Amino acid sequence: MNKTWYKRLLLSYFPILFITVSVIIFIAVSMLSEFSIQETEKANRVFSKYVTDSMETSLKGIERVMLEEAGNSTAIYNFFEMKDTADPGTVYYETSKEMHKMMDDNPLIHSVYLYRAKDRVVLTTNAVEKLDSFQDKDFIAQALEKPQNAGWSPVREYSNLSLQPKDKVISLSKKALIPFGNQGIIVVNVRVDLLLRIVDEMINPDITFMDITDARGLKVYPVTQADPAVSGKTGSSKGTVITSLDSKVIGWHFMSGIKGGRTFSWVSAISRIWIGIGLATVLFSIVYTVYVTRRNYKPIEGIMAQINSYQSRSPLKGGDEFSFIGKVLDNLMDQTIRYEKQFQEDLIVRRKQFFHEVTEGPAAIPQQEWAASMGRFKLPSHYLKLMAGIAEIDAFAAFQQNYSATDRQLLKFALTNVVHEFSDPERLTVWAEWISDRRLAILLLIHKEEQSEPEAVAELLDRFRTWVAVNLKITLTLGLGRAVSRHEAVRESYQEALTVLDYKMSAGSNKVIRYGELDGEAGDTHKYYQRMDAMNQEFRIADAAWQVQLEQFAQELETDVLKDDDIRQLLRYFTRLLQRTMEGLSPEILAYWNDETVPALSGAIEASETLEELLPVLVSSLTRLHGHYIALRESKNHHQLMSEIRRYIEENYANPDLSLNLISNEFNVNAKYSSHLFKEEYGLKFVDFLMNLRMEHAKKLLLETELPLQDISEKVGYTHSISFGRTFKKVVGVTPGDYRKYMRTS
Missing domain, CATH: 1.20.272 (Zinc Finger, Delta Prime; domain 3)
Structure with missing residues (x-):
């Protein structure tokens, strides 16, 4: 057998000679590294200043909003003043709404709470507590001792609820009410991890580093298992410190620089002897090529030995060592094609199952599993925002009746393809899966800021809805949840989309309904x-x-x-x-x-x-x-008589002596016969009609007047208030006192 592979392998390794040229070019380029380092240092200083200014601007904005709310909010004013005539529940509810609004308007805010000095009450967004039992009472005590403009606190740990893990926050406290500030304090806590996201989004960890310490010398960024004290401000184990800044607003110290700066300097220093290094590299490449070729051919000889052992069963033709390997590869290709077909079928099922776990699963998907699964399904794992929507086929009963099972499957397949066609991979990725016969769940992975607005997503889905109505002759109603920043929160957006479709009768069909459109509008049954x-x-x-x-x-x-x-x-x-x-x-x-x-x-x-x-x-x-x-009533002869009797009852219901005997005397008709006619005409007995009429007037008097129960009982025909109370509870279900108390409140 000719050693053709040996010769080809030897010739194929000769390109390593070109490495010599590459090394020489690299050494020459290293001479320019110092210039690049200088530009990098300049950019680093600009970057550090921008990070510091961004953090200070965000915190000043929060402080400004806090001062505006403290000075202008009626709810906060009512909370601190808390007059005797005020309803505490209403005041706390309105104040909590203001606090929630502050948090919704600024995502950096972790939590807000108010402390009222006169009765030592603390109001959080979740509860009302006394100061002695409040978990953050030590910070309140410190805040009361500080001057009005003490600024932001060092990094500390705080949680809204005692059972929840504590988050790292920095806090700003302001005394209330303006201008004297003797009624209490307002505390705003800002999440440190969200504040540091500015650094994460801007820093390139392969080139640049940044160390941030607070006023106590404890490391704030990057986050480590422990926060050791940082000693010195002139160097870092990560590289050379270029910029060192102090923020007067937040009290933090910022150090930043570039990684590998000394390596570039070293490469620059050896650039003078680049000619000698280049010649040595050329000689080394020649020797190394021959050596590697001989060494790497040994596995090929082993393969050839195995091939020779199979020659009796599958003889080689043409004397080439790769002929048998080609046959093996052909067989492997056939097996691979069969495996790939089965894999694609399984992939559809696994992708649908993963979609269900993301949107409705009991536990959050870890980041590593999310990235691996999205890559396996050829979907992007990175995103700016996530948003869930659900498209529901309108008039589904007619849809099933008008189309056969095969046609329905084709239409659903077309709907899935069409919604994907409306996506732009650079701006927005659409992942759609059928979750029932009539509902198509849509997960939107948004990559561009301009596409993250709910109006933009709603407009895209509306164009999809219109296209379907025009071309497929069916209509869709789409529910759209709110955008979230983490895939762990997608199930919340998904549940919001489901909730929107629960209001389809009121909101209407063949349209896109956003979750936010229903906020504050839900009616009471x-x-x-x-x-x-x-x-x-x-x-x-x-x-x-x-x-x-x-x-x-x-x-x-x-x-x-x-x-x-x-x-x-x-x-x-x-x-x-x-x-x-x-x-x-x-x-x-x-x-x-x-x-x-x-x-x-x-x-x-x-x-x-x-x-x-x-x-x-x-x-x-x-x-x-x-x-x-x-018409049936008017056709009967006694209708006029019954109308007069009814009118007489409605005019004299307050008479405690009103009875069937009194009516029979008044209208000259037998009492038993009048009772029979009354039941036939109105479907209920005389006593029941009279009792219901009196109770309706009693309810009106209870709600619209301050009369005592005895006076009300007399005005509706009861001599004794006890009889009136017993009858009222029998008809209405509650006592007159409870009815007045709770119905006025509601």
């Missing part, structure tokens, strides 16, 4: 239950204002922002109320209810996706029911 009970009573007695009440009820539902489940639960409850009422009325109205109204209402409640679809059916069905009921 408690008022609707009272409204529906009253409407049910008005329907029973055929009140002429019932139609107006129904329209107002529909308008309030359309105006409030309620969850879809809450809306359906309200309407199901209303349906059950009406069902019980219908069962107490005539068979004709019950039959109309079961045959006409119930199917229309039930179908609309369960199938409608928006209030625009639901409310017209609700109003029209109940309007027709009410009209049918009125």
